């Protein structure tokens with residue numbers, strides 16, 4: 001660890017490639033105390049801090065960094081928690097380089113404050129020390145139902161419980177956390193941290209009912225009959241997209257959701273101690289260039305694949321994955337085939353995947369997103385031999401619950417329409433936020449939406 | 465209200481267990497919320513314990529007043545064998561449902577219900593629902609051999625006519641259910657055929673009914689994980705389109721299903737399943753030896 005005062009922004013210490021690709025333990029290990037304090041001292045404590053504008057929940061960044069620089073760790077944690085109830089998670093998975101750190105004034109010279117690392121350091125400090133049981137507020141007896149236990153639902157539930165509501169979270173799966181438990185792998189976000197955040201929310205008096213699918217096991221009407229007065233829908237964007245190419249149902253082809261759920265939620269990486277199997281061939285290809293694709297590729301590697309490649313139709317510059325994670329994937333030996341797009345999947349007689357036929361792409365005119373649109377180069381088809389393939393090209397809104405609410409206004413793409421200010425949907429008393437409103441986004445924006453909705457639900461119920 | 469008695473709903477307790485055949489067991493499980501909403505054609509997903517996989521089982525019967533769901537399962541691998549060892553009074557850790565779409569319940573006229581093997585269980589609630597709506601119900605149930613047959617009485621009670629076949633002729637008529645289906649279609653025709661059982665059986669029945677131009681519904685059983693449309697593991701091709709069985713099904717138009725693809729997808733984890741079963745049986749045997757010694 002070099003002295004940060006000499007070199008500026010500290011580097012995150014991480015486990016060596018050789019060691020980390022053999023297990024599912026976390027890759028970055030966190031800053032040591034001295035480095036965190038030194039880095040905090042580097043902050044200019046700007047009067048008009050740019051960083052805060054980059055944070056979707058407007059954490060008082062100079063405030064907590066100032067306290068950290070003075071060694072007042074507990075006060076610093078409290079400062080973060082005024083706005084962000086999940087710092088151990090956000091400090092790890094926020095795309096900081098595009099948010100708070102992107103607008104830090106020091107960044108103009110290339111060395112923004114490592115806000116995310118500092119946030120993680122404080123959250124880990126608090127966790128090691130043991131988080132005390134919070135004060136349970138006196139209940140006002142009014143019931144609010146939360147659908148989905150992802151970051152938006154957990155945050156909304158926690159905030160409402162803190163001001164006295166009787167909150168119940170209903171979760172379709174058997175474990176709480178949403179994408180944090182079924183999607184993001186252990187090596188990036190240890191499940192013990194998610195469990196701890198869930199337990200914290202429960203310690204505020206929130207009831208959690210897992211294995212309860214709203215729209216199937218219970219409907220909003222049932223809940224209203226039972227005295228629930230308001231709802232927050234945070235059901236996420238959990239519908240996997242496929243490419244609709246010939247051969248896509250061959251054995252060996254997974255959606256990223258299935259692949260990651262088997263490994264993370266069902267712990268297939270510990271098969272046969274855990275019952276759920278996962279199939280990994282010698283050569284694995286992952287289609288896509290986002291976080292989900294990186295997570296799938298790195299999971300495949302850890303499950304024992306000899307070779308893993310990413311197939312992405314644009315160039316590295318356009319990849320939506322976090323830079324840090326894309327770099328780690330590359331370090332781990334994941335080969336990235338850019339400007340490449342699959343056209344069909346090739347199977348053997350028993351319908352097992354044996355290869356994927358791809359076509360070379362080149363960048364053409366810019367599209368509506370401003371990025372140059374990739375167009376196929378005629379006659380450039382070639383076959384990549386693979387045994388396992390993961391489709392990680394994005395998710396859509398799961399219609400399961402929405403179909404049971406005909407009065408709920410959806411947009412053209414099937415996401416819930418809300419009032420931006422309040423999170424209110426077209427059904428009175430029903431609020432929504434997170435990926436089911438915005439489409440696949442980020443943990444911190446889902447959390448922010450949960451927070452906003454909690455405030456609005458309080459206003460709504462006070463007026464009711 | 466029964467749906468909200470907290471302690472009651474958290475665990476699914478096995479209230480009654482019946483051994484129908486050496487490999488097929490019935491369990492009545494206390495799950496009031498599921499029972500309250502259940503409809504013919506739907507299923508549950510359960511997980512026995514923390515290490516368990518999520519396995520789908522059809523709702524073979526339900527009683528909203530008692531708050532119970534009946535499941536019938538054939539022991540084919542580790543999870544179902546382990547479930548079979550559970551006794552009355554034991555809990556099942558997770559029990560979620562009812563999942564999938566219910567069948568269309570209306571008066572069709574003459575409905576032929578075909579159940580093969582453990583498929584007799586899922587066909588029963590459908591026959592019952594359609595019988596109650598005034599349909600004429602002809603049921604045809606079959607199994608490999610007499611020992612594997614169950615619920616003849618139950619099926620009889622919801623059918624106007626019941627035929628029984630065994631492949632080896634140890635009970636009822638010798639042969640496959642398909643030959644009876646053909647006879648019934650020839651002699652009196654039908655307005656709807658419902659077939660549930662091994663994929664091969666559903667495929668053969670569908671080929672037959674296609675010849676007679678009789679609408680046919682089949683209930684598919686691909687491998688599943690979540691059962692809520694989140695993973696896409698259960699995808700099947702129906703009418704050249706990709707469908708998720710857990711949310712779009714499990715009941716589909718039998719004439720439009722790509723059975724060969726489904727057969728292949730079901731074999732996805734054969735090696736792993738074998739390994740899981742063997743590891744588990746070994747462990748059990750070791751424990752027994754230790755207990756004995």
Ligand SMILES: Cc1cc2nc3c(=O)[nH]c(=O)nc-3n(C[C@H](O)[C@H](O)[C@H](O)COP(=O)(O)OP(=O)(O)OC[C@H]3O[C@@H](n4cnc5c(N)ncnc54)[C@H](O)[C@@H]3O)c2cc1C
Nearest residue numbers: 148150151152172178179183214236434435441442443446
């Ligand atoms: C693999 C992967 C990696 C990612 N990496 C990052 C990252 O590094 N950084 C980042 O900021 N973001 C990342 N994201 C995105 C981020 O995880 C999501 O934006 C965020 O989790 C959305 O939160 P949410 O609360 O809206 O929904 P989710 O986290 O999707 O949770 C929704 C929950 O609702 C439940 N549910 C759905 N329907 C029902 C129903 N009818 N009844 C009951 N429960 C229901 C679901 O089971 C689920 O548990 C990643 C996403 C994935 C998939």
Ligand SMILES: Cc1cc2nc3c(=O)[nH]c(=O)nc-3n(C[C@H](O)[C@H](O)[C@H](O)COP(=O)(O)OP(=O)(O)OC[C@H]3O[C@@H](n4cnc5c(N)ncnc54)[C@H](O)[C@@H]3O)c2cc1C
Nearest residue numbers: 519520521522537538541542543544685686687688730737
């Ligand atoms: C909608 C639906 C309803 C079903 N209803 C019944 C029923 O009422 N009675 C019954 O006996 N069986 C039913 N099944 C099949 C049952 O789920 C499987 O037999 C069971 O999962 C096997 O698990 P195992 O560990 O005992 O066997 P394994 O050794 O793991 O597998 C044996 C075979 O079962 C199938 N299978 C394995 N895992 C799964 C899974 N997670 N989901 C689905 N199939 C799997 C595969 O074809 C496999 O080859 C149903 C399946 C579906 C999809």
Ligand code: SF4
Nearest residue numbers: 055090094099100116
């Ligand atoms: S929550 Fe995310 S965006 Fe906000 S300060 Fe922390 S790391 Fe930055």
Ligand code: SF4
Nearest residue numbers: 043044046051104105
């Ligand atoms: S913009 Fe950068 S230097 Fe200024 S307060 Fe924020 S983190 Fe500190």
Ligand code: FES
Nearest residue numbers: 691693695696710
């Ligand atoms: S089982 Fe996952 S989508 Fe159907």
